[in-house]
Amino acid sequence: MTLKNFFIGLSQNQILNNMAKKYGLKLGAQSVVAGTNIDEMIESVSELNTHGISATIDNLGEFVTEKKDATDAKNQILHVIEAIHANNVNAHISVKATQLGLDIDEDFCFENIKEIVSKASKYDIFINFDQEDYSHLAPTFRLLDVLSKDYDNIGTVIQSYFYESMDNIERYKDYRLRIVKGAYKEPEELAFQDKKDIDENYLKLIEYHLQHGKFTSIATHDHHVINHVKQFVKAHDIPADQFEFQMLYGFRKDLQYELAKEGYNFCTYVPFGNDWYAYFMRRLAERPQNMNLMLKQVFNKKTNTLVGIGAGAFLLGRLSKRKK
Incomplete structure (x- = not known):
């Protein structure tokens, strides 16, 4: 599974999309929206x-x-x-x-x-x-x-x-x-x-x-x-x-x-x-080098209400280690 496919998969997750609408741009997307x-x-x-x-x-x-x-x-x-x-x-x-x-x-x-x-x-x-x-x-x-x-x-x-x-x-x-x-x-x-x-x-x-x-x-x-x-x-x-x-x-x-x-x-x-959620995930799919932005601003530990997104961050970490 490539990083691009991973982010595209996240972009299509309706549950995460609904959560993102609820919690708004404070999750980190304010830098690109x-x-x-x-x-x-x-x-x-x-x-x-x-x-x-x-x-x-x-x-x-x-x-x-x-x-x-x-x-x-x-x-x-x-x-x-x-x-x-x-x-x-x-x-x-x-x-x-x-x-x-x-x-x-x-x-x-x-x-x-x-x-x-x-x-x-x-x-x-x-x-x-x-x-x-x-x-x-x-x-x-x-x-x-x-x-x-x-x-x-x-x-x-x-x-x-x-x-x-x-x-x-x-x-x-x-x-x-x-x-x-x-x-x-x-x-x-x-x-x-x-x-x-x-x-x-x-x-x-x-x-x-x-x-x-x-x-x-x-x-x-x-x-x-x-x-x-x-x-x-x-x-x-x-x-x-x-x-x-x-x-x-x-x-x-x-x-x-x-x-x-x-x-x-x-x-x-x-x-x-x-x-904004699907848009943001596809931007990360296009540019996986922006992974640090995502990890720091969207998938941070303080956002503990978004359990699904937190799990996505864990998987992303595993994938990035494999690429190394």
């Missing part, structure tokens, strides 16, 4: 803007199974759009189709997302369709295809661990795209399993879209990838307004500020809300 409400999130985004950094805002939540919850999520995102406009912050929004009812009914989900996209369009706010696991890949692309007939303020994400990603990036080259490695557990018949293969495909996708695409959001914390991109855009005379670097809120803050100061477009992925 920009508050639990819109006011706190706007304050965080405003601070980023003072450093020349824009934001893409994620109202946390996914895999919703009740229409009421999906409607509540839609209404919250509509409030976020109003808050971006009213506070004049440099930000756009990332949405997950499953939070807006994709697992309930695709037509219901479509109407929710259409309402969001329509309202955002009035304020010239971009909406990014986050991609989730493979079972939701095609349905999310379908939503994009239909809405793009009437709206041009939308784009999506391409995950480099899927074998079909090069085909998809060619298909959607005329869209603003965020390119990521991928944070879900996918079977070998659908996705690369080896980190080296994922990384190689990641660079291929970035290079293709930089040369042929509309606008490229390069989501990485890896300074090797960042340096590669810097050299690539210089060698191919790619304008600075055709791409941006993206990182997650709370990760490599100094490097975020440094890149913005160097004159690169920079965008921070800003999650907020109570439904």
